[in-house]
Amino acid sequence: MKPIWIVDDDQSIRFVLEKALLREQLPSRSFTSAREVLTALEEDKPPQVLVSDIRMPGGSGLDLLDKVKARYPGLPVIIMTAYSDLDSAVSAFQGGAFEYLPKPFDLSKAVELIRRAVEESHREEVADEAMAEAPEMLGQAPAMQDVFRAIGRLSQSNVTVMITGESGTGKELVARALHKHSPRAKGPFVAINTAAIPKDLLESELFGHERGAFTGAQTMRRGRFEQADGGTLFLDEIGDMPYDLQTRLLRVLSDGHFYRVGGHSAVKTNVRVIAATHQDLEQRVKEGAFREDLFHRLNVIRLRLPTLRERREDIPMLTRHFLLQSARQLGVEPKRISDAALAWLGQFAFPGNVRQLENMCHWVTVMAPAQVIEPKDLPPEVGVSNALPDALMAMENHDQSAAPLAQQALPDLPVLPDFAAAPAVSAALSNGWEQGLEAEANTLLATDRTDVWDTLTARFESRLIHAALAATRGRRIDAAQKLGIGRNTITRKIQELGLE
Structure with a gap:
């Protein structure tokens, strides 16, 4: 992870923040002036997050903010300021600061704010990677050619677009492609999932x-509409937006003005809105759950994304792409997939669409024992482990009635003769990982070793952490939450197990 840069001419502030970040296993680097930071940016890679004081000799934090944002628009910058300097704080927000930190600050709140900025930085990095890979990931099936053509036609337009399709079809990826090829490409792309944020917080997020608008609002905060000024705002799952907020959204789309929560002055914004939903909005309008006037305001151009079931010819290309992507994220050798395994994937329904295929590729990158992925290595939901043992038992029976049984055990699936020659596969599939662990333990216990517990525990934890990181695309905080452990615990385990 890249370090957090701290810029302050006050040695005590630098020292306190350095020690606090060290306790959180967050690397840091300190500077005493804006000039030092600009010099370092010429020689080194940019930081993960920049934390800067406003008033420093040799250049202000606001000037530094302008110069840093011009070169690295996605870099989160936190501005530190005194309580009496709120005008400067407002200027900082207008200049693109992620947040401002009033002095004197509570250390735990400062660290939590920096962690939020780190997470935002990670999201920006993933988003940049996704935008760079968008044409490759979207596919080449005829169903997707219509999507390509639509993006091309809309490339020089600022018109509002409604993207529809099942969950996991890549609606945000298409929204990013629309932004990337639009006149607003140099502006920010800001995404928000309206279904993932509690109703009470969504208005403030948007x-x-x-400051003081509600309990806990200790600072003024810009919403997503202000953050996206000059660029694109992507409203995902718009069909789940609360009805009362739909009225406020309609007002912004109509004249570009809105009020912050607790505010009395109208804020002007210049934003292109791209909305997405997996729901039938016409039906939601009939049910009275979605405003008809807002529906027509959003539904200027509708772009429907096909399911993965409608573009099965893209499955081999997408699978190989995701396997390469997973290998890069985990720092391992890319795995190859056999034609037999691809045939099984080609018959799978993929209710989770492209996202489910991507998660499967993360899973097999971690869990498949060999470099070539065979059908037996695919995740359980594909159904190989359920269908294969019965088919093998029938194939191994030299009775003439075995063939119909085998075909019946594998309905609508490709016949895989290689498996018929490998009776051991059935046993391997029917045995759980517990039996494998017990066998490995027995092997080690039969030797003179006295570290069997530590050895097997380390291997087990390594696999578990690898799987969690693959499922969360390398995000440690999310991986720790899925595993049910603390973020400090997963960081310590990664270091102890040499997984860096």
């Missing part, structure tokens, strides 16, 4: 709030 429109921001003033």
